[in-house]
Amino acid sequence: MEATLTTTDTSSQKQPLIRRRSWDEWALGCMMIVGTLALVVTIVLPIYSLLSKSVQNREGNFVGLENFTLFLTTPSLSSSIGHSVFLAFVCTLIVTSLAFFSAYAINRTCIPLKGMFRLILVLPILSPSLLPAISLVYLFGNQGILKELLFGESIYGPIGIIIGSCFWTFPHALMIMLTALSKSDARLYESAEVLGASPWRTFVTVTLPAAKYGIISVAFVVFTLVITDFGVPKVIGGQYNVLATDIYKQVIGQQNFEMGATVSVILLLPAVLTFLTDRWLQRRQSAQLTSKAVPFAPKPRPLADKLSLLFMLVLSGVIIGIILMAVYASLVTFWPYNLSLSLKNYQFDLMDGGGWASYWNSLQMAAYTAVIGTLFIFFQSYLAEKLSGYGVLKGFFQLFAILPLAVPGLVLGLAYIFFFNAPNNPLNSIYGTMTILVVCTISHFYTVCHMTASTALKQIDPEFESVSASLKVPQIITFWRVSLPVCLPAVLDIASYLFVNAMTTVSAVVFLYSYNTTLASVAVLNMDDAGDIAPAAAMAVLIMVTCMGARVVHWFLGDVLLKHTQSWHKR
Amino acid sequence: MNKKTLAKCFTTFAGFAALSMTSVHAAQTELTVYTAIEAEDLKKYAARFNEDHPEIKINWVRDSTGIVTAKLLAEKDNPQADVVWGLAATSLMLLDGENMLQSYKPKGYDKLSPKFKDRSEEPVWTGMDAWMAAVCYNTVEAEKLGLPKPTSWQDLTKPIYKDHIIMPNPNSSGTGYLDVSSWLQLFGEKDGWAFMDGLHQNINRYTHSGSKPCKLAASGEIPIGISFAFRAAKSKKSGAPLDIVFPTEGLGWDMEATSIVKGTDKLKAAQTLVDWTVSKKANEMYNEGYAVVAMPGVAKPVEFFPANAEELMIDNDFAWSAQNRDKILAQWQQRFDSKSESK
Numbered sequence: 001m002e003a004t005l006t007t008t009d010t011s012s013q014k015q016p017l018i019r020r021r022s023w024d025e026w027a028l029g030c031m032m033i034v035g036t037l038a039l040v041v042t043i044v045l046p047i048y049s050l051l052s053k054s055v056q057n058r059e060g061n062f063v064g065l066e067n068f069t070l071f072l073t074t075p076s077l078s079s080s081i082g083h084s085v086f087l088a089f090v091c092t093l094i095v096t097s098l099a100f101f102s103a104y105a106i107n108r109t110c111i112p113l114k115g116m117f118r119l120i121l122v123l124p125i126l127s128p129s130l131l132p133a134i135s136l137v138y139l140f141g142n143q144g145i146l147k148e149l150l151f152g153e154s155i156y157g158p159i160g161i162i163i164g165s166c167f168w169t170f171p172h173a174l175m176i177m178l179t180a181l182s183k184s185d186a187r188l189y190e191s192a193e194v195l196g197a198s199p200w201r202t203f204v205t206v207t208l209p210a211a212k213y214g215i216i217s218v219a220f221v222v223f224t225l226v227i228t229d230f231g232v233p234k235v236i237g238g239q240y241n242v243l244a245t246d247i248y249k250q251v252i253g254q255q256n257f258e259m260g261a262t263v264s265v266i267l268l269l270p271a272v273l274t275f276l277t278d279r280w281l282q283r284r285q286s287a288q289l290t291s292k293a294v295p296f297a298p299k300p301r302p303l304a305d306k307l308s309l310l311f312m313l314v315l316s317g318v319i320i321g322i323i324l325m326a327v328y329a330s331l332v333t334f335w336p337y338n339l340s341l342s343l344k345n346y347q348f349d350l351m352d353g354g355g356w357a358s359y360w361n362s363l364q365m366a367a368y369t370a371v372i373g374t375l376f377i378f379f380q381s382y383l384a385e386k387l388s389g390y391g392v393l394k395g396f397f398q399l400f401a402i403l404p405l406a407v408p409g410l411v412l413g414l415a416y417i418f419f420f421n422a423p424n425n426p427l428n429s430i431y432g433t434m435t436i437l438v439v440c441t442i443s444h445f446y447t448v449c450h451m452t453a454s455t456a457l458k459q460i461d462p463e464f465e466s467v468s469a470s471l472k473v474p475q476i477i478t479f480w481r482v483s484l485p486v487c488l489p490a491v492l493d494i495a496s497y498l499f500v501n502a503m504t505t506v507s508a509v510v511f512l513y514s515y516n517t518t519l520a521s522v523a524v525l526n527m528d529d530a531g532d533i534a535p536a537a538a539m540a541v542l543i544m545v546t547c548m549g550a551r552v553v554h555w556f557l558g559d560v561l562l563k564h565t566q567s568w569h570k571r
Numbered sequence: 572m573n574k575k576t577l578a579k580c581f582t583t584f585a586g587f588a589a590l591s592m593t594s595v596h597a598a599q600t601e602l603t604v605y606t607a608i609e610a611e612d613l614k615k616y617a618a619r620f621n622e623d624h625p626e627i628k629i630n631w632v633r634d635s636t637g638i639v640t641a642k643l644l645a646e647k648d649n650p651q652a653d654v655v656w657g658l659a660a661t662s663l664m665l666l667d668g669e670n671m672l673q674s675y676k677p678k679g680y681d682k683l684s685p686k687f688k689d690r691s692e693e694p695v696w697t698g699m700d701a702w703m704a705a706v707c708y709n710t711v712e713a714e715k716l717g718l719p720k721p722t723s724w725q726d727l728t729k730p731i732y733k734d735h736i737i738m739p740n741p742n743s744s745g746t747g748y749l750d751v752s753s754w755l756q757l758f759g760e761k762d763g764w765a766f767m768d769g770l771h772q773n774i775n776r777y778t779h780s781g782s783k784p785c786k787l788a789a790s791g792e793i794p795i796g797i798s799f800a801f802r803a804a805k806s807k808k809s810g811a812p813l814d815i816v817f818p819t820e821g822l823g824w825d826m827e828a829t830s831i832v833k834g835t836d837k838l839k840a841a842q843t844l845v846d847w848t849v850s851k852k853a854n855e856m857y858n859e860g861y862a863v864v865a866m867p868g869v870a871k872p873v874e875f876f877p878a879n880a881e882e883l884m885i886d887n888d889f890a891w892s893a894q895n896r897d898k899i900l901a902q903w904q905q906r907f908d909s910k911s912e913s914k
Binding site: 074075076137141142143154156238239241249251252257334335336337338349350351352353417421422423428431432514515516526529530531532533 | 603610611614630631632633634635637638641645646648649651711712742743775776777778779780782783784785786787790791792793809810811812904905908
């Protein structure tokens, strides 16, 4: 804010500057307007059309809250609210604790192999959420190799959903928790030691309070992810209805779009709540560390270190085990009657879901999403961060940019059908094309990318803009010469985040693909749906391997580029 | 995919020669065809059609019956499909009720058996083949569990089968719906629901697709899967330890049928395709997987199908089945869809 004020001040003082800058500002401001309008079209309007659909009947007349009343009075439907909340609650409890102890082990203990653990524990993020579910079928299904461990309980139902959901939401939780626990003031621990506090007391009075906001934030994120996920309950939920599968059933099974919209709106509520809480927390957390803080360095503690190592080994073992089971299952010829290994399940062309073409489509979609998405998001964030003036516009832009975080993919996908397939929408020609998939995926994952870009841009001194302005360098050149190179690591992060998510996402695109744009992740779902579980596992494994490849490329580029462009960080 | 992109590049960047090449390419009409035909057959169907009509290219959109129907309804105001080839007749009747289908009497319409065509003045759909209910029984798993082989639908309500049966959810699966509608027709409204109440006690879970129960039975996930004969025969052929049971009371069935979507801008090509789908050659092709086809006298026995397949099929009242679909599904959902609740 201050920076903006000073630049406007200087420009008003020096007359010739105004012309120079205002031409610049005009051009960039236009781009900002176009960008904001793009968000209106791709995010705000579709959601509006979804909301209006939920208060209409089949004929399109306004019926008020009738659909909601119907939903709440149909026992088989309303029971899914209870189920969803229950599952989300249990998963939140499990994942938050697991993530806390893993982050604690990595940041606060002296266990060996930290790098390796970090690598393994975030592996699930590279696989579609369907992969753990399919793997569980092979582990604990009626022909599962570990079936006895369930003592006669069925994996198809809450147990399966909980294990599967915990698996894929864990890395998300871990990453937030690692950040939350990485910042801590060593002086507090020294004081505790000097005052003779026991380790347990130190943990309760120093460690936990400092991580408080991180823990709450993780809890909300996991809750939302689980309640809005659709892949895991679809594959392993059996007859256990949840909200997310209800939408799918209403829309796909009964062609009841209005009820689908109604359930979507209900699903929107917890997500919006989470989102608001998270905003509120972020505002509180900023002032936690003062400039006088001394970074904490863990000291060896034999018992705590041993327990942590054991914990990390078990957790990594479970994650690797679930992944390897899926890999093995995809290679077995005909489970369980012919256990010889073959690549038979990789002959996708004989199955539902679009065959190998869907894999190439996914690659293409992910590449477009990564390239176009990164360029658009980063440039828009730059304008929002560094362009002077346009206060109102920026306010709206910020609002629209964080909105997608509160919109579950399934809801967004449905909103896209309503909005983009309306006959009077001039954009309806993109319905059923690759374009709509790319646009939808970028919108779906917009917020995290936007935040990454903004954070990186905030670290650059606004002086660069004012100095280049006084040197009469157009701002776009400053962007190209300074901001972009300095933020390259963030740009790479965004691109790789978009690529991986575009490869693995199912929820939004499941309503939007068409004959020549079938996607690999959707093919996993469709193959499982048709009972071809082994080929579904094979495709899920293929997606995971691809995402690992993307991460390796990211790491390589990042490492090479870091050396060239980031040396200014060092002194 | 790659070829298409290449072709596009040529048109944009290369000269006259490339342009003339694309004009040859453009002479090929592309039809968007929605279907619920089993995935492994799609290539064969298109290839056989292209033997006679290389000028028309088929772009398939395949999904299970409920999903294709939902997609068509969703796109009602802005249809994407030109032709529907291979969707349940009851679904087509539903779409016809929404006034979405183009009436057309294809060449060869008269040669089809009356059961397999829309007999109104201006017919909108023609049948291809019948797909009928069947029960997949995994002999290996059933022996482990000591389950006798069922022979009738009523057998499946016996307590011994508790939690050992999977069937498709009629809300999403065409096979599921034909089962439910056939039970209501066979046993009467009251006894039909009573039968389903009994069956429900034994159901392990309901799946979304009609082929999944049989595939699950084939892989031993469940000993008994209620599915359809085509899938059962295919799974048995691929080496699964299956016995296929055709319950003695009679088999529910629906037919796969074809229609032109109203509003298509490629009407001529669409009509050519529909003409072909009722031809003798097409019917012989259907017969490779299905025992009962639309053209009388064509069908030869199919491996693992009973020789008297047509006699086993109930006298299905399609009009009743299509008209009451919403009501039956709502009733079904209210009774059974919250299975885990009652547990």
